[in-house]
Amino acid sequence: MLSLDQIKEIAVPSEAKIILLIMDGLGGLPYPEIGKTELEAARTPNLDSLAKQGICGLSEPIAPGITPGSGPGHLAIFGYDPLVCSIGRGMLEALGIDFPLEEGDVAARGNFCTIDSDGLVTDRRAGRISTEEATVLCQQLAQIRLDGVEALVSPVEGHRFLLVLRGGNLDAHLSDSDPQQTGVPPKEVNAEKPEAGDTAALANRWIAQARETLHDSHPANMVLLRGFSQRPSFPGMSEVYGLNPVAIATYPMYRGVAKLIGMKVADAGHSIKDQFETLARLYDRHDFFFLHIKQTDSAGEDGDFQRKVGVIEDVDTLVPRLMELRPEVVAVTGDHSTPALLKSHSWHPVPFLLTAKYCRPDAVTQFSESACALGSLGIFPALGIMPLAMANALRLTKYGA
Amino acid sequence: MLSLDQIKEIAVPSEAKIILLIMDGLGGLPYPEIGKTELEAARTPNLDSLAKQGICGLSEPIAPGITPGSGPGHLAIFGYDPLVCSIGRGMLEALGIDFPLEEGDVAARGNFCTIDSDGLVTDRRAGRISTEEATVLCQQLAQIRLDGVEALVSPVEGHRFLLVLRGGNLDAHLSDSDPQQTGVPPKEVNAEKPEAGDTAALANRWIAQARETLHDSHPANMVLLRGFSQRPSFPGMSEVYGLNPVAIATYPMYRGVAKLIGMKVADAGHSIKDQFETLARLYDRHDFFFLHIKQTDSAGEDGDFQRKVGVIEDVDTLVPRLMELRPEVVAVTGDHSTPALLKSHSWHPVPFLLTAKYCRPDAVTQFSESACALGSLGIFPALGIMPLAMANALRLTKYGA
Numbered sequence: 001m002l003s004l005d006q007i008k009e010i011a012v013p014s015e016a017k018i019i020l021l022i023m024d025g026l027g028g029l030p031y032p033e034i035g036k037t038e039l040e041a042a043r044t045p046n047l048d049s050l051a052k053q054g055i056c057g058l059s060e061p062i063a064p065g066i067t068p069g070s071g072p073g074h075l076a077i078f079g080y081d082p083l084v085c086s087i088g089r090g091m092l093e094a095l096g097i098d099f100p101l102e103e104g105d106v107a108a109r110g111n112f113c114t115i116d117s118d119g120l121v122t123d124r125r126a127g128r129i130s131t132e133e134a135t136v137l138c139q140q141l142a143q144i145r146l147d148g149v150e151a152l153v154s155p156v157e158g159h160r161f162l163l164v165l166r167g168g169n170l171d172a173h174l175s176d177s178d179p180q181q182t183g184v185p186p187k188e189v190n191a192e193k194p195e196a197g198d199t200a201a202l203a204n205r206w207i208a209q210a211r212e213t214l215h216d217s218h219p220a221n222m223v224l225l226r227g228f229s230q231r232p233s234f235p236g237m238s239e240v241y242g243l244n245p246v247a248i249a250t251y252p253m254y255r256g257v258a259k260l261i262g263m264k265v266a267d268a269g270h271s272i273k274d275q276f277e278t279l280a281r282l283y284d285r286h287d288f289f290f291l292h293i294k295q296t297d298s299a300g301e302d303g304d305f306q307r308k309v310g311v312i313e314d315v316d317t318l319v320p321r322l323m324e325l326r327p328e329v330v331a332v333t334g335d336h337s338t339p340a341l342l343k344s345h346s347w348h349p350v351p352f353l354l355t356a357k358y359c360r361p362d363a364v365t366q367f368s369e370s371a372c373a374l375g376s377l378g379i380f381p382a383l384g385i386m387p388l389a390m391a392n393a394l395r396l397t398k399y400g401a
Numbered sequence: 402m403l404s405l406d407q408i409k410e411i412a413v414p415s416e417a418k419i420i421l422l423i424m425d426g427l428g429g430l431p432y433p434e435i436g437k438t439e440l441e442a443a444r445t446p447n448l449d450s451l452a453k454q455g456i457c458g459l460s461e462p463i464a465p466g467i468t469p470g471s472g473p474g475h476l477a478i479f480g481y482d483p484l485v486c487s488i489g490r491g492m493l494e495a496l497g498i499d500f501p502l503e504e505g506d507v508a509a510r511g512n513f514c515t516i517d518s519d520g521l522v523t524d525r526r527a528g529r530i531s532t533e534e535a536t537v538l539c540q541q542l543a544q545i546r547l548d549g550v551e552a553l554v555s556p557v558e559g560h561r562f563l564l565v566l567r568g569g570n571l572d573a574h575l576s577d578s579d580p581q582q583t584g585v586p587p588k589e590v591n592a593e594k595p596e597a598g599d600t601a602a603l604a605n606r607w608i609a610q611a612r613e614t615l616h617d618s619h620p621a622n623m624v625l626l627r628g629f630s631q632r633p634s635f636p637g638m639s640e641v642y643g644l645n646p647v648a649i650a651t652y653p654m655y656r657g658v659a660k661l662i663g664m665k666v667a668d669a670g671h672s673i674k675d676q677f678e679t680l681a682r683l684y685d686r687h688d689f690f691f692l693h694i695k696q697t698d699s700a701g702e703d704g705d706f707q708r709k710v711g712v713i714e715d716v717d718t719l720v721p722r723l724m725e726l727r728p729e730v731v732a733v734t735g736d737h738s739t740p741a742l743l744k745s746h747s748w749h750p751v752p753f754l755l756t757a758k759y760c761r762p763d764a765v766t767q768f769s770e771s772a773c774a775l776g777s778l779g780i781f782p783a784l785g786i787m788p789l790a791m792a793n794a795l796r797l798t799k800y801g802a
Contacts, residue, residue: 358740358742376771376780385465387467390466391747398746399467400483400487401472
């Protein structure tokens with residue numbers, strides 16, 4: 001694969017538009033009784049028609065056998081090697097709740113936990129307390145004052161919260177306080193670089209005060225922190241590809257990842273239909289459209305095969321809405337598989353189709369795992385998606401003379 | 402992929418012969434009226450027969466979506482990773498006109514350009530002056546004398562020329578003088594490494610004298626230089642593969658690239674038939690034959706679908722001439738696609754076939770883009786071609802014990 005710098009060298013200006021339709025967790029597994037995956041069971045005449053006009057394959061998000069998280073899965077799709085461009089756990093947590101980050105903020109993922117009278121961790125999740133309880137505790141923790149920096153605390157879900165340190169000259173090269181096991185005390189936060197010494201001291205002071213604050217609370221009488229991180233500085237998609245991109249996504253995490261790589265983030269409404277209409281409305285103002293459908297993944301995570309089939313069919317009925325805009329390139333895929341059978345993300349490669357005037361159509365006539373496996377793209381790395389889309393938009397010149 | 406050093410470790414001596422028939426720009430796109438690519442439209446009973454006996458696939462020259470220049474496309478075919486082994490622009494220009502390079506020469510691609518009375522570039526190509534005009538100006542520039550080094554100037558085509566600095570201890574780590582835009586003055590040439598300081602000074606002195614020489618010429622009253630480079634030192638094919646290779650190519654660029662990796666370059670005549678006869682004549686003297694057919698690419702670049710079909714058919718009729726030599730391995734492919742529809746190199750993967758005694762034939766019975774897409778090799782990197790050919794010649798032993 002070429003580096004982002006090398007891609008930048010060969011990107012050329014163009015008016016051609018690219019739509020990338022991502023159905024999160026699109027790939028599935030055959031349901032035993034019917035022998036078909038969610039996508040195979042769904043009635044998808046419009047996607048099948050695109051598959052017939054276009055080229056198909058299976059996209060490998062990271063590497064064979066590797067199940068991607070949402071961050072790496074999406075970074076790969078946009079051409080940012082997820083093995084190189086990592087987003088820290090704390091930062092992902094902040095993006096996931098649409099936390100208004102500022103330059104220099106250090107974010108950490110927090111857990112409420114339970115410690116015994118000797119200070120040893122007895123439950124790393126404090127009996128999985130409710131979001132409501134955690135919200136009250138977060139308000140108490142938000143009262144903690146540190147010299148020279150702000151310490152912002154936001155509830156996330158259940159026992160999880162977000163800590164953001166802001167101000168001064170912070171450095172996120174810090175070890176976790178979470179020992180990842182019970183029967184031991186929480187760890188000191190250590191600086192992994194000399195420059196992070198002051199930030200480590202601040203974090204430890206905050207933890208000590210949190211312990212006092214929570215002293216009489218039960219079972220959530222302590223906190224564990226991990227994944228201290230700062231906003232990574234990736235080159236933006238405009239800089240790399242010369243595109244003017246917009247994300248049409250309803251979930252904070254994806255909006256956040258899109259912002260990280262310099263996309264505008266649209267006000268996309270709530271329903272899938274809203275999202276397609278938002279795209280149509282913004283069509284003249286951008287040349288790259290990242291349309292992110294979350295519901296496929298949610299249904300898969302819930303193990304709800306039929307609901308996932310239904311979401312795919314809903315999307316299919318809206319596909320003509322995209323095509324009537326006459327974009328030069330349309331690509332449809334997922335960031336990973338989420339088979340209802342596994343109720344989780346999985347490592348299985350993801351059905352992919354791309355249609356464009358000069359794509360050299362292959363023999364595939366259906367958009368499904370089994371059909372895409374026979375497509376002319378074969379199994380190919382997700383990192384190839386952007387170069388393929390850019391090439392088909394005639395937005396790349398040749399490499400070397 | 403194994404490195405060249407690793408391949409070298411497992412190469413073993415053998416008498417087996419390999420013929421690599423490269424039809425430049427072989428891959429195409431379906432012509433709208435007939436729905437077939439150039440290769441699919443061509444009558445190719447002999448190539449089809451090889452496809453039937455052999456294994457097929459689609460060769461990906463560099464990476465998905467990336468259109469290769471001729472240099473990178475060929476390096477990949479010979480197993481030299483084009484993202485690692487680069488040939489500078491100036492050096493390619495020199496190879497392209499068969500310039501007799503010497504050890505240590507620094508070559509740069511030159512443009513005649515137009516500057517206004519303030520010294521600002523108004524036309525980077527001097528109104529695209531003719532080769533004839535440029536030839537006269539090159540003769541004037543060839544009079545420029547520098548202390549201790551020669552400055553050789555050769556016309557290339559139109560406004561393009563080649564500058565070669567020779568002698569002394571030259572270093573090509575130099576920035577371009579070409580600002581790549583109009584309305585600004587030409588840039589100073591800067592050393593990108595301290596060792597290149599003297600060469601930068603020489604280049605700037607040459608440019609200053611060129612400006613004086615061209616003062617009264619119009620529109621070509623100045624020069625721009627870019628791509629300063631020296632002959633890269635790649636390990637030769639003999640060293641890596643233990644082969645005694647010969648290139649049968651009529652175009653200087655390909656002869657030049659072949660020389661760079663240590664191939665003998667045959668006197669190949671002019672016609673395609675001459676080239677096949679040259680191969681037969683030299684058959685006893687070598688064990689690796691790079692037979693390069695340029696006319697497929699030229700026809701594609703000209704947008705002449707029918708002529709490309711005709712060239713492919715001409716090559717097909719000569720294929721029996723190769724087979725009667727009974728080579729152990731024959732592989733047929735291109736260095737990239739050049740669809741007549743695009744009139745340029747393209748990113749589409751290239752039909753590939755290989756036939757040999759132990760190749761494990763697949764189900765493909767036709768040599769075409771669509772048939773090769775279903776071949777047992779799938780889409781595979783062009784860097785795999787040499788190892789596959791070597792293996793099928795039983796010229797590679799196992800990797801590791």
